[in-house]
Amino acid sequence: MRILHRFEITRRKLIVTLAAVLVSTGAMWTAAPAQAQDDPLPSWNDGTAKQAILDFVWGTTQQGSPYFVPPAERIAAFDQDGTLWVEHPMYSQVIYCLDRVPALVAAKPELREVEPFKTVLTGDREAIAKLPMADLEKLLAATLTGMTVDDFKAEVEKWLAATRDPRWKRPYTALSYQPMQEVLRFLRANGYKTFIVTGGGQDFVRVYSEATYGIPPEQVVGTAGGIRFGYDKNGRPTLTKEPKLLLNDNDAGKPQGIHLMIGRRPVIAFGNSIGDRQMLEYTTAGAGARLGMLVLHDDAEREYAYGPAQGLPETKVGTFTQELYNEATNNGWLVISMKKDWKRIFPKGTAD
Structure with missing residues (x-):
């Protein structure tokens, strides 16, 4: 495989994202598989982001590839709010x-x-x-x-x-992002285990994660509170939720939660805000091929536009700062533009 000649390649830069290297050099692993099967990401426009996902997955799952990842180590972590479904105007x-x-x-x-x-x-x-x-x-x-x-x-x-979302008059579970649903299915079809790693309440997300994303409750890592064991009036064992914080699964809490709940460092991580920074840092710091991606909300017409990265409006919900954007560039994380990279945002019949 040819390597980028524009700058000196350190081991860190080489392994941080196989996909970025493949796309930049033209040394694609996708030639045979891409021609042989239907497009697994039909809601994505052709471009660097889509090609990076295809190249990375095929490059890490083909026997004989220097970037092969054993099935047991194929862990993919996804933030939820703003990465898998709508988070504006409020979580x-x-x-x-x-x-x-x-x-x-x-x-x-x-x-x-x-x-x-x-x-x-x-x-x-x-x-x-x-x-x-x-x-x-x-x-x-x-x-x-x-x-x-x-x-x-x-x-x-x-x-x-x-409950219905006030803008689209649809259930919240109908407002997941179609392109990300395709990524989840594509990863699972290639032996990856998909996890939600969210700042949202773990018990809350577990209620609908399997029906909405195909991710079972045991693969949801979220902010967790205390639980008290006891018995009801009939003597049956019960678990009662207590106002005691056990894990704030945001910022540094995300890699902590991954270690506590999963026990393996992810190979792939998707996020969309400053709350996901440490998760992407932790994921891409591991040995071997790694892929980090961030969703940028820059489509006010079909969804919302907020940053303030790249001059987008300020927000307290799902903040994506210019500093995070710059770190993504420096670390080889790829930024997904909703406006440019996604043909559609929601499942057909929902909104766009």
Whole structure:
């Protein structure tokens, strides 16, 4: 295989992404497989990002390839919010918590005049958005704990079935990204095990991960709270959710969660924000071929546009800074442009 001649190749630069080397040199592993089967990524436009995924997967799964990855080591980690489905204007789990407040206050009327419940009950989203972090943490603790895990699962299922996104009037589970669904299926078809590694609540995402993404609950790593073992009135064992944080699966918590829950360093990692930086750093620091990719939301017409990387609007939800963009460039991570790289964003019949 020819190597890039534009700059001196260090071992780090060579292994950080096989795909970037293959695309840049023209030394493609895809020639035979690409011609022999239907396009596994039909919702992607032809370009560097799509070709990188195809080259990397085929280069790491073909016997005899110098970049071959044994099946047991084929681990792919995906952030969820903003990487696999819509996260704007607010994370779906936060919306769930806000929707839970009226029922919570009905059960505990003394909360009606207590912040942040008082503000949430007004329905004023601008005022809610200005609540300090301490109040948001109080809200999350009150609405996500104090019930058994079975009751919580039933409540989330009920909410998902009844709630519609305010812009597209569709269930949140119908707003996953079609191009990323194709990547998940393509990886699994080639022996990769796909994991969700999310800052969202682990129990929340596990409710729908298998039906929505084909990822079973045991392959979801997320922010996790304490669980208390006990017995109900009939003597049956129960697990009750407690307001105690065990793992904040964001930023450095993502590689920590990967180590604790998976036990293997991923070969591939997809993210979309500063909360995913350490996961991509950890993934691409491993030996052998590695692939790191970031989704850039730059399509205000078909989805949303926010950064502030590349001059896009500022946001507190799914922030993608210029510093992260520059780090991606320096580390060989590929940035996926929603606008340029995706033919469509949602499954047919959903939105675009």
